[in-house]
Amino acid sequence: xxxxxxxxxxxxxxxxxxxxxxxxxxxxxxxxxxxxxxxxxxxxxxxxxxxxxxxxxxxxxxxxxxxxxxxxxxxxxxxxxxxxxxxxxxxxxxxxxxxxxxxxxxxxxxxxxxxxxxxxxxxxxxxxxxxxxxxxxxxxxxxxxxxxxxxxxxxxxxxxxxxxxxxxxxxxxxxxxxxxxxxxxxxxxxxxxxxxxxxxxxxxxxxxxxxxxxxxxxxxxxxxxxxxxxxxxxxxxxxxxxxxxxxxxxxxxxxxxxxxxxxxxxxxxxxxxxxxxxxxxxxxxxxxxxxxxxxxxxxxxxxxxxxxxxxxxxxxxxxxxxxxxxxxxxxxxxxxxxxxxxxxxxxxxxxxxxxxxxxxxxxxxxxxxxxxxxxxxxxxxxxxxxxxxxxxxxxxxxxxxxxxxxxxxxxxxxxxxxxxxxxxxxxxxxxxxxxxxxxxxxxxxxxxxxxxxxxxxxxxxxxxxxxxxxxxxxxxxxxxxxxxxxxxxxxxxxxxxxxxxxx
Amino acid sequence: xxxxxxxxxxxxxxxxxxxxxxxxxxxxxxxxxxxxxxxxxxxxxxxxxxxxxxxxxxxxxxxxxxxxxxxxxxxxxxxxxxxxxxxxxxxxxxxxxxxxxxxxxxxxxxxxxxxxxxxxxxxxxxxxxxxxxxxxxxxxxxxxxxxxxxxxxxxxxxxxxxxxxxxxxxxxxxxxxxxxxxxxxxxxxxxxxxxxxxxxxxxxxxxxxxxxxxxxxxxxxxxxxxxxxxxxxxxxxxxxxxxxxxxxxxxxxxxxxxxxxxxxxxxxxxxxxxxxxxxxxxxxxxxxxxxxxxxxxxxxxxxxxxxxxxxxxxxxxxxxxxxxxxxxxxxxxxxxxxxxxxxxxxxxxxxxxxxxxxxxxxxxxxxxxxxxxxxxxxxxxxxxxxxxxxxxxxxxxxxxxxxxxxxxxxxxxxxxxxxxxxxxxxxxxxxxxxxxxxxxxxxxxxxxxxxxxxxxxxxxxxxxxxxxxxxxxxxxxxxxxxxxx
Numbered sequence: 001x002x003x004x005x006x007x008x009x010x011x012x013x014x015x016x017x018x019x020x021x022x023x024x025x026x027x028x029x030x031x032x033x034x035x036x037x038x039x040x041x042x043x044x045x046x047x048x049x050x051x052x053x054x055x056x057x058x059x060x061x062x063x064x065x066x067x068x069x070x071x072x073x074x075x076x077x078x079x080x081x082x083x084x085x086x087x088x089x090x091x092x093x094x095x096x097x098x099x100x101x102x103x104x105x106x107x108x109x110x111x112x113x114x115x116x117x118x119x120x121x122x123x124x125x126x127x128x129x130x131x132x133x134x135x136x137x138x139x140x141x142x143x144x145x146x147x148x149x150x151x152x153x154x155x156x157x158x159x160x161x162x163x164x165x166x167x168x169x170x171x172x173x174x175x176x177x178x179x180x181x182x183x184x185x186x187x188x189x190x191x192x193x194x195x196x197x198x199x200x201x202x203x204x205x206x207x208x209x210x211x212x213x214x215x216x217x218x219x220x221x222x223x224x225x226x227x228x229x230x231x232x233x234x235x236x237x238x239x240x241x242x243x244x245x246x247x248x249x250x251x252x253x254x255x256x257x258x259x260x261x262x263x264x265x266x267x268x269x270x271x272x273x274x275x276x277x278x279x280x281x282x283x284x285x286x287x288x289x290x291x292x293x294x295x296x297x298x299x300x301x302x303x304x305x306x307x308x309x310x311x312x313x314x315x316x317x318x319x320x321x322x323x324x325x326x327x328x329x330x331x332x333x334x335x336x337x338x339x340x341x342x343x344x345x346x347x348x349x350x351x352x353x354x355x356x357x358x359x360x361x362x363x364x365x366x367x368x369x370x371x372x373x374x375x376x377x378x379x380x381x382x383x384x385x386x387x388x389x390x391x392x393x394x395x396x397x398x399x400x401x402x403x404x405x406x407x408x409x410x411x412x413x414x415x416x417x418x419x420x421x422x423x424x425x426x427x428x429x430x431x432x433x434x435x436x437x438x439x440x441x442x443x444x445x446x447x448x449x450x451x452x453x454x455x456x457x458x459x460x461x462x463x464x465x466x467x468x469x470x471x472x473x474x475x476x477x478x479x480x481x482x483x484x485x486x487x488x489x490x491x492x493x494x495x496x497x498x499x500x501x502x503x
Numbered sequence: 504x505x506x507x508x509x510x511x512x513x514x515x516x517x518x519x520x521x522x523x524x525x526x527x528x529x530x531x532x533x534x535x536x537x538x539x540x541x542x543x544x545x546x547x548x549x550x551x552x553x554x555x556x557x558x559x560x561x562x563x564x565x566x567x568x569x570x571x572x573x574x575x576x577x578x579x580x581x582x583x584x585x586x587x588x589x590x591x592x593x594x595x596x597x598x599x600x601x602x603x604x605x606x607x608x609x610x611x612x613x614x615x616x617x618x619x620x621x622x623x624x625x626x627x628x629x630x631x632x633x634x635x636x637x638x639x640x641x642x643x644x645x646x647x648x649x650x651x652x653x654x655x656x657x658x659x660x661x662x663x664x665x666x667x668x669x670x671x672x673x674x675x676x677x678x679x680x681x682x683x684x685x686x687x688x689x690x691x692x693x694x695x696x697x698x699x700x701x702x703x704x705x706x707x708x709x710x711x712x713x714x715x716x717x718x719x720x721x722x723x724x725x726x727x728x729x730x731x732x733x734x735x736x737x738x739x740x741x742x743x744x745x746x747x748x749x750x751x752x753x754x755x756x757x758x759x760x761x762x763x764x765x766x767x768x769x770x771x772x773x774x775x776x777x778x779x780x781x782x783x784x785x786x787x788x789x790x791x792x793x794x795x796x797x798x799x800x801x802x803x804x805x806x807x808x809x810x811x812x813x814x815x816x817x818x819x820x821x822x823x824x825x826x827x828x829x830x831x832x833x834x835x836x837x838x839x840x841x842x843x844x845x846x847x848x849x850x851x852x853x854x855x856x857x858x859x860x861x862x863x864x865x866x867x868x869x870x871x872x873x874x875x876x877x878x879x880x881x882x883x884x885x886x887x888x889x890x891x892x893x894x895x896x897x898x899x900x901x902x903x904x905x906x907x908x909x910x911x912x913x914x915x916x917x918x919x920x921x922x923x924x925x926x927x928x929x930x931x932x933x934x935x936x937x938x939x940x941x942x943x944x945x946x947x948x949x950x951x952x953x954x955x956x957x958x959x960x961x962x963x964x965x966x967x968x969x970x971x972x973x974x975x976x977x978x979x980x981x982x983x984x985x986x987x988x
Contacts, residue, residue: 002639007632247523248524299556300558302545303556303561305545305546306546306550307554307561308546309550318561319560322560336546345542348535348538352535355528355531359527362521363521363525379527386534393542395538
């Protein structure tokens with residue numbers, strides 16, 4: 001019986017995640033949230049089915065049905081999160097909420113399998129983080145002064161990182177965290193958000209050379225402190241998000257080229273100067289030659305990834321615990337081994353769909369400050385996904401960052417949930433703005449039939465666009481504007497289709 | 504996806520586009536997609552290699568869960584199986600004892616042979632779910648998958664018996680498919696006791712018992728190398744090679760160096776075919792001196808020297824480089840297969856197979872299929888071509904030469920049989936003592952439609968025609984005559 005459950009469930013779980021991933025991109029086919037309603041409900045059903053199915057397997061494999069209680073708590077938490085978001089923010093983007101909960105439930109499943117104690121701890125942190133995240137969209141709307149705090153962001157950020165450098169605890173050779181009252185924090189996680197706010201507030205008004213230069217100095221300070229703390233993964237994330245935000249703010253590709261050039265030089269210097277960088281690169285190039293030492297983690301991770309096959313060995317059927325720090329940096333390898341390569345690839349695609357939604361929200365935001373924030377947070381998210389998965393699969397050298405929302409780690413999950421909530425808040429803000437303009441428009445021109453003025457001469461457009469850009473908000477809202485807005489959500493549909501093809 | 508575009512044709516591209524953000528979106532999307540592709544590719548292509556790594560604990564996990572599968576011969580005999588002894592402990596049993604020692608190998612001490620090559624299949628179980636479930640209920644292990652080889656127990660037995668107490672190696676293949684029918688290496692050992700005798704084998708460096716001489720033994724090719732020298736000469740003189748004439752007086756002197764015919768024979772006036780059939784050293788030294796050395800070097804590479812052979816099992820690489828700088832003295836030695844060159848019986852067999860198969864080499868292989876405990880094929884290996892080692896015309900010329908070796912040359916013991924054979928003998932001198940030589944034969948039968956190809960080396964026996972050819976005859980007889988009778 002147990003054997004049938006575990007064998008059969010492998011295919012069921014793969015099917016569920018595949019369908020879920022499909023819906024992630026199918027969302028982009030429809031024009032409005034009404035039409036997407038069916039998709040979102042299907043996603044929720046698939047998510048809960050996956051969650052339930054996985055815990056059923058856990059119960060059968062361990063023979064301990066008390067896991068069902070833990071499952072029930074998780075289920076209630078995620079269900080509450082979805083419902084509360086829907087009630088508090090009817091305008092919220094439900095794809096982001098759904099993906100957030102899906103990724104959390106994957107994390108719960110794999111953490112429960114790896115280490116029950118850590119899973120419970122993670123669950124409590126997630127519950128608290130979700131409560132905080134629930135308030136963030138509300139706060140975003142109220143706190144209009146956020147764009148004026150740029151030096152506060154910079155000061156707090158560098159201070160927090162420096163405190164770790166001086167007082168922090170050393171984990172695997174890197175200073176990452178410090179404890180207050182028994183609770184361990186990893187400040188580089190939270191500082192990511194502050195840093196994005198800093199760059200956005202410094203560059204939203206004007207992004208001439210002077211502004212870029214001053215922000216570059218501050219960015220360099222962040223990166224240097226992180227490099228000295230030997231937190232190379234975070235240093236790389238800060239660097240990349242800074243360069244790309246400057247690129248979007250200035251629309252000047254030269255900054256990217258300069259950043260890439262500077263980054264290459266810095267990487268080379270780091271390689272020459274720091275022994276631990278050399279070790280990492282060596283462990284990436286040929287982990288087999290140092291399998292006893294620096295290559296041990298990565299080779300164990302490769303064993304795990306290659307042993308699962310498309311459908312995985314099934315929960316508890318593999319030995320992912322042979323990888324050191326599997327629950328944090330190498331959780332992707334554990335997923336690939338026990339839930340299968342197809343599942344793992346679907347997981348990557350879900351992350352990509354989150355990222356694309358972030359970028360679309362960013363494009364649609366008229367306020368450049370908000371636009372830069374959504375963009376920066378999106379880049380941090382996807383780049384971190386890339387670093388952790390690429391590092392664990394020998395695609396790139398290992399940097400030791402977590403897989404957002406899935407890995408064990410309170411600071412990481414809280415930060416990521418806050419990032420998601422901030423972007424969600426910006427989306428809600430924008431939706432309300434559009435609604436407001438629509439209402440104004442209707443009041444002003446009550447006789448105009450729906451869709452009038454649709455085909456205006458094209459010459460008029462650039463003028464209007466200019467005005468918008470200068471004022472930072474819609475100068476003359478119209479039905480047309482609204483149509484475009486919704487319709488443009490279609491843009492990534494092509495991409496979406498392609499992803500499915502790749503799969 | 505084009506349909507969607509049609510549905511929304513009024514794209515207003517000039518508005519609200521942010522090419523920078525779009526570029527970054529595309530960049531990361533493509534980056535993660537390529538990473539996904541890499542992960543799928545890597546995990547699929549490295550599965551077997553990684554499970555065999557000694558640092559991978561999953562091998563132990565699989566062994567705890569599955570009983571190691573069996574290895575079968577092509578005629579359905581068990582060559583290796585795991586049984587429980589009186590105490591319920593698993594032991595690996597080899598019903599044929601020493602007979603398949605090297606080719607089947609052993610599953611202990613680092614593993615060797617098919618036990619190593621097919622380890623992945625043997626320790627994994629694709630048994631039907633219902634069977635697994637009932638075994639699970641009884642608390643028993645699942646049966647690992649079984650490996651079905653191309654080996655023929657009868658031919659293996661004949662070859663091994665014929666080689667007798669001599670040290671040496673025999674490989675028998677099907678030139679048209681590449682299936683390996685027999686692979687014998689002497690001295691042999693009993694795989695079931697290899698763990699106990701391990702230290703003994705390690706200390707005994709002289710006899711090299713654990714070495715598979717077929718795939719890893721490197722021998723001076725002796726006169727069998729004249730196949731290669733001839734092929735090069737034919738390539739350089741495709742229309743006129745038959746006009747070649749030489750007056751053999753038993754030795755040839757070139758500067759300080761002197762080449763003699765085997766056992767002081769004097770062949771008199773020889774043409775190209777006779778030079779080959781009689782294996783006239785002086786004539787071949789003469790031919791060798793005339794060859795274009797750069798092209799000769801290319802031909803050697805084409806015949807798989809200096810590279811890994813296209814086989815999936817462990818083997819040694821034969822190294823022999825000839826180029827413009829090769830001195831005359833070396834050229835004379837190389838042309839008759841003496842000097843520094845060493846070749847594995849496997850590689851010589853592959854060259855012979857290509858000749859027999861009109862120039863096209865089929866990759867030699869040992870495993871036909873892998874089946875689960877219920878007999879369902881889970882993995883099948885089909886004959887596959889490596890490519891042409893020589894043109895069909897060149898192969899035809901070589902076939903004629905090799906037939907002449909039987910009809911009028913050194914392999915006359917294969918003449919006048921119910922089938923026709925073709926091949927080349929060799930007596931490769933080794934060491935410093937004059938007159939000591941390894942006996943070689945490589946050839947195929949029937950000449951007009953080659954069914955099997957054998958390559959034999961007997962260490963220190965003497966002339967190939969006297970010692971190796973009779974063994975070839977016994978193998979040909981066993982394969983071509985006895986099954987019909």
